[in-house]
Amino acid sequence: MEHLLNIDNVSLIYHTLTDETLAIESISMYADENEFISVVGPSGCGKTTLLSLISGVITPSSGKITLRGQPISEAKNKTGYMFQRDHLFEWRTVWQNIKLGPEIVGDKSPETTKYLDGLLSKYGLQDFKHKYPKHLSGGMRQRVALIRTLALRPELLLLDEPFGALDYQTKKVVIQDVNDIISREQKTSILVTHDIGEAASLSDRIIVLSHRPSVVKKVFTSKLRSIPLIEERKKTREYQELIDEIWKELI
Amino acid sequence: MRRKNINYSKEHSRFLARNRRKKFFVLSMQICILVVILGLWEILSYFNVINTLIFSSPSRILNTIGSLYSSGELFYHIGITLYETLLGFAISTALGLLIAILLWWSETLRKILDPYIVVLNSLPKIALGPIVIIWFGAGMQSIVVICVLITIIITIISMLNAFRSCEQDKILLMKSMGANKFQILLKLILPASVPQFISVLKISIGMSWVGSIMGEYLISSAGLGYLIVYGSQIFRLDLVMASTLILCILASIMYLIVSFIEKLVNKKRS
Structure with a gap:
């Protein structure tokens, strides 16, 4: 079966006047229709860089990113970006x-x-x-x-820590809102976050990245999305176990 | 939102009254300082304690303005200076903005021209006065060119800084929507820089006055700068002081107009 998004052996090297840095090393991952994927990892591991690569704003040094089989550089307006602010x-x-x-x-x-x-x-x-x-x-x-991100009817939503700048109360409401909107509009989403609670409660799959140069360390799957309310998901045993397992991979 | 016709608590009414008293005190003191200085100046000159030939006096300044008005010269000279200032201001703003856009557009061009902008910024532009007069002739063109030279650099540097300080995530957002560079400029960079643009206008309008008056000092046969130089040459301090006073009033009016526009813009955005 062909995936909606396919990231095949993608690496990225940053060049500066004094050095070159391998930011991402041979990452391979995929996303299917209506899937919600979270990417977690240590600070500075290249999570946001990965989103920039998927959006086509930066080009990988090697490897291939395709959306519905089409190279991402040719898939104009097929991805929508949402930021922390x-x-x-x-x-x-x-x-x-x-x-x-x-x-x-x-x-x-x-x-x-x-x-x-x-x-x-x-x-x-x-x-x-x-x-x-x-x-x-x-x-x-x-x-x-x-809604601005949805306006171009993108096939893939890229969410770069969209809840990071919100206070506790607002965050609770916004997470539920975003979850509902994405589910109703049936959008495939990739969320980059440092909050493993967010990742565990929102996603079908959670991808854990390693320290720079980042590689995919482990992938977790979850069935929590079938529960409509985020707060209810958090009360389940599966959620707690997922958090523990992700945490073990991160430390 | 302003609340009207509401019965405030006693404490709040006292707070408002205190605030009103404070405002009234500040305004009264500002007027007092002016009245005391003018009054003292007038009295000292009236009783010949100070030499009116050197220090003039408020009444003599008003008389001079009156006689300039009745001879029809007042608005002629104001008109000339105002024209040079506004023309210099308009050209330097438009050209400065255009150059800032070009430098934002091309990183390479910005790097190439950077040392030239630094030198032009640190150079006292009035030093170029004689060259300008030789190149553009002993007329109004030279004054406008001097005015532009003095004003344009600050516009270029400030606007370029404003353009470059635009948040990268906003640019990334537009790129992810497929925006080209021209769309990023038109829909993001320029509207986002409006507050800085108005701040630059406030500075450059003042610089334009400096430019036109300096230009008139160097070469002119009319205008407020000319009246100041002419008055000092024939030792008519009344004329010098009157022209300076008119200049102060005109510069303040222009500054207030730009400040008013700034308030309108800020009200919409903040």
């Missing part, structure tokens, strides 16, 4: 922010407008359509950021 453009309204992607690719179709309008309504942001980001709460801002 929402990076909403303060000078644009909520509507203008989520229209950024379609604007860039020149998509003015009524279908897209309808699709975005639908997303705003579905996720409780319709009343804030013409407000500026300064009028939104932290949770709402992240929801807008996710």
